[in-house]
Amino acid sequence: MTNDATEARVLDAVRQRRELVNAAIDEELPLAEPERLYEASRYILEAGGKRLRPTVVLLAGESIADVDPGSVDYRSFPTVSGSTVDLLRAAVSIEVIQSFTLIHDDIMDEDDLRRGVPAVHEAYDTSTAILAGDTLYSTAFEMMADTDADPANGLEAMRMLASTCTKICEGQALDVAFESRGEILPDEYLEMIELKTAVLYGAAAATPAILLGADDEVVDALYRYGIDSGSAFQIQDDVLDLTVPSEELGKQRGSDLVEDKETLITLHARQQGVDVDELVDAEIPTDVTDAEIESAVSKLRDVGSITYAREKAEELTERSKRHLEVLPDNEARRTLAELADYLITRGY
Amino acid sequence: MTNDATEARVLDAVRQRRELVNAAIDEELPLAEPERLYEASRYILEAGGKRLRPTVVLLAGESIADVDPGSVDYRSFPTVSGSTVDLLRAAVSIEVIQSFTLIHDDIMDEDDLRRGVPAVHEAYDTSTAILAGDTLYSTAFEMMADTDADPANGLEAMRMLASTCTKICEGQALDVAFESRGEILPDEYLEMIELKTAVLYGAAAATPAILLGADDEVVDALYRYGIDSGSAFQIQDDVLDLTVPSEELGKQRGSDLVEDKETLITLHARQQGVDVDELVDAEIPTDVTDAEIESAVSKLRDVGSITYAREKAEELTERSKRHLEVLPDNEARRTLAELADYLITRGY
Numbered sequence: 001m002t003n004d005a006t007e008a009r010v011l012d013a014v015r016q017r018r019e020l021v022n023a024a025i026d027e028e029l030p031l032a033e034p035e036r037l038y039e040a041s042r043y044i045l046e047a048g049g050k051r052l053r054p055t056v057v058l059l060a061g062e063s064i065a066d067v068d069p070g071s072v073d074y075r076s077f078p079t080v081s082g083s084t085v086d087l088l089r090a091a092v093s094i095e096v097i098q099s100f101t102l103i104h105d106d107i108m109d110e111d112d113l114r115r116g117v118p119a120v121h122e123a124y125d126t127s128t129a130i131l132a133g134d135t136l137y138s139t140a141f142e143m144m145a146d147t148d149a150d151p152a153n154g155l156e157a158m159r160m161l162a163s164t165c166t167k168i169c170e171g172q173a174l175d176v177a178f179e180s181r182g183e184i185l186p187d188e189y190l191e192m193i194e195l196k197t198a199v200l201y202g203a204a205a206a207t208p209a210i211l212l213g214a215d216d217e218v219v220d221a222l223y224r225y226g227i228d229s230g231s232a233f234q235i236q237d238d239v240l241d242l243t244v245p246s247e248e249l250g251k252q253r254g255s256d257l258v259e260d261k262e263t264l265i266t267l268h269a270r271q272q273g274v275d276v277d278e279l280v281d282a283e284i285p286t287d288v289t290d291a292e293i294e295s296a297v298s299k300l301r302d303v304g305s306i307t308y309a310r311e312k313a314e315e316l317t318e319r320s321k322r323h324l325e326v327l328p329d330n331e332a333r334r335t336l337a338e339l340a341d342y343l344i345t346r347g348y
Numbered sequence: 349m350t351n352d353a354t355e356a357r358v359l360d361a362v363r364q365r366r367e368l369v370n371a372a373i374d375e376e377l378p379l380a381e382p383e384r385l386y387e388a389s390r391y392i393l394e395a396g397g398k399r400l401r402p403t404v405v406l407l408a409g410e411s412i413a414d415v416d417p418g419s420v421d422y423r424s425f426p427t428v429s430g431s432t433v434d435l436l437r438a439a440v441s442i443e444v445i446q447s448f449t450l451i452h453d454d455i456m457d458e459d460d461l462r463r464g465v466p467a468v469h470e471a472y473d474t475s476t477a478i479l480a481g482d483t484l485y486s487t488a489f490e491m492m493a494d495t496d497a498d499p500a501n502g503l504e505a506m507r508m509l510a511s512t513c514t515k516i517c518e519g520q521a522l523d524v525a526f527e528s529r530g531e532i533l534p535d536e537y538l539e540m541i542e543l544k545t546a547v548l549y550g551a552a553a554a555t556p557a558i559l560l561g562a563d564d565e566v567v568d569a570l571y572r573y574g575i576d577s578g579s580a581f582q583i584q585d586d587v588l589d590l591t592v593p594s595e596e597l598g599k600q601r602g603s604d605l606v607e608d609k610e611t612l613i614t615l616h617a618r619q620q621g622v623d624v625d626e627l628v629d630a631e632i633p634t635d636v637t638d639a640e641i642e643s644a645v646s647k648l649r650d651v652g653s654i655t656y657a658r659e660k661a662e663e664l665t666e667r668s669k670r671h672l673e674v675l676p677d678n679e680a681r682r683t684l685a686e687l688a689d690y691l692i693t694r695g696y
Contacts, residue, residue, distance in 0.1 A: 032518075033518070034525060036521065037517065104482060107478060108474075108475040108478060108479065126455075126456075126474075127524060128521075128524075130452055130456060130478060131517055133482075134485070134513070135514060135518070138513035138517065139510075141489060141509070141510035142507065142510040145503060145506055145507040145510055146507070151502070151503045154499070154503045155499045155503045155506065158493055158503065158506045159493040162487075162490040163486070164486075165486035166490060169385065169479055170381070170382060170385065173382045173385035173479055173483075174382055176479075177384065
């Protein structure tokens with residue numbers, strides 16, 4: 001668990017890298033023609049985001065290269081063989097993939113708010129949102145192809161990016177299918193979030209190892225760090241959806257409940273005999289009241305479902321940190337461990 | 349121009365490769381879990397398609413390697429350096445990208461029929477169609493990453509695939525924008541179809557050159573062969589939309605007119621003073637009568653707009669064939685030239 005001092009340190013590490021990542025997004029994804037397409041493509045990226053995944057890319061690179069965080073230019077980052085790669089571009093690539101999935105997911109889930117602003121399909125229209133997502137998809141691959149890595153490593157990074165995207169699609173398909181399915185086991189839910197959410201953290205952590213030419217053992221361990229901490233991140237997201245006020249969430253609190261999204265919390269509650277389907281009457285997030293959400297959350301809390309989810313997230317986080325032992329013992333590695341803690345202690 | 353004998357030869361060359369490509373699609377894109385996602389992803393691929401782009405991949409490879417068409421296993425195809433690559437997998441990758449664009453375009457264009465069957469968003473639903481397209485997108489990259497090419501060549505093929513997809517998105521965005529824009533110049537239209545349609549033919553022709561390790565001059569010439577013949581293909585598609593009966597088209601004849609899609613034909617007619625917007629009253633393809641389409645086409649024919657488009661397609665085709673002169677003079681090269689002719693003489 002983090003205390004205030006370590007949380008401040010993590011947030012500072014994320015903030016420092018976020019500024020560089022934001023500047024790099026502007027460079028890597030310029031407002032090209034057709035302008036409306038690129039405006040729509042950049043819209044969610046410009047609406048904010050903590051840049052956690054790019055931070056993982058950069059920190060993992062720093063730990064592998066055993067350099068002091070922030071001491072080396074991410075655009076010409078030293079590899080094991082002595083050449084350099086553009087690690088910042090790889091970090092942006094991962095963030096751009098994340099944005100593509102948000103845009104398409106919001107269409108599929110009919111979520112009209114994202115990061116406190118209208119989703120792309122609301123701010124523009126569904127066609128533009130589909131196409132903006134498709135554009136981000138390929139530009140992310142273009143970026144990952146141009147990191148100046150040794151070709152074998154560059155190709156392997158591309159392969160990982162592609163298989164990661166396939167898994168994300170599979171996870172989203174499972175998530176959608178769960179909404180209209182009978183009993184779902186917690187393990188099925190965990191498999192779904194691993195595919196839908198955690199594999200991109202896995203790719204964020206493993207890609208720098210691939211690009212820098214680290215041993216397979218390091219690639220695998222970092223991938224598993226990302227999978228475990230990314231799964232914990234998603235469970236925390238589910239908890240936050242229920243416990244954080246709407247204005248901080250940037251969307252309606254409890255919208256998962258309104259939209260009948262199953263989470264580890266609702267699955268546990270069902271096992272405790274709670275009639276989850278009757279917890280809220282509203283059928284769309286704009287129709288629900290805070291009182292209704294508060295009452296539903298109380299019931300989930302009373303049967304221990306929120307505690308259950310938190311404990312599962314903590315267990316995954318502890319496991320994620322053990323994977324880091326393969327890295328040199330340095331500040332970047334410690335920050336990666338603290339970041340894993342932060343993913344499940346963050347309040348928004 | 350083709351005569352009946354050369355057309356029969358081209359169709360035979362396409363048919364032979366289509367069988368191999370179809371078998372390879374089954375192998376490369378198995379019905380994995382979640383099954384409904386993969387069913388939807390394979391749906392358009394299984395609904396037919398001539399496999400013209402994969403045929404271009406395979407023929408270009410055979411011409412570069414200077415082997416008799418069909419004499420060498422496409423799965424272990426000889427490169428310039430003596431190693432082998434899986435050219436069939438690269439061919440499938442290009443076809444899978446084509447399928448992804450069809451699925452997403454049909455959502456955006458609200459086209460409900462494709463290859464004579466309901467479009468994916470009709471046969472399933474819009475969310476599934478978005479996700480099926482996204483899945484094909486990444487699996488195409490996974491396939492292209494696994495051709496066993498020299499890593500530098502493999503990475504370059506991935507780079508071309510990514511930039512091709514970005515251009516296709518840009519072209520689709522321009523196409524959509526044209527529907528609600530004022531005067532469009534023929535050159536703007538040609539730029540749009542180059543992006544939307546021709547670049548994938550360019551990638552189909554250039555990718556084997558990249559994977560086999562051919563000289564840059566060969567890569568460039570084949571790319572331009574694909575761009576020119578692919579542009580001509582799209583112009584012919586626009587002509588066919590107006591001139592071929594619905595049952596042969598697999599969708600309503602004249603649907604471009606109904607949907608206010610600008611083509612080289614309508615742009616030319618506007619320049620001749622035709623009030624294109626008043627040619628048909630119906631606003632959706634299911635509402636239009638054949639008589640209404642026939643009358644509209646007569647007017648377009650009378651002012652020479654269909655002849656104009658045909659001549660432009662012929663000019664592009666002649667130029668495309670000249671790019672092939674960089675290849676060894678062999679049967680595969682002759683078939684590529686005949687295929688370019690076929691693309692603008694085909695009746696469906």
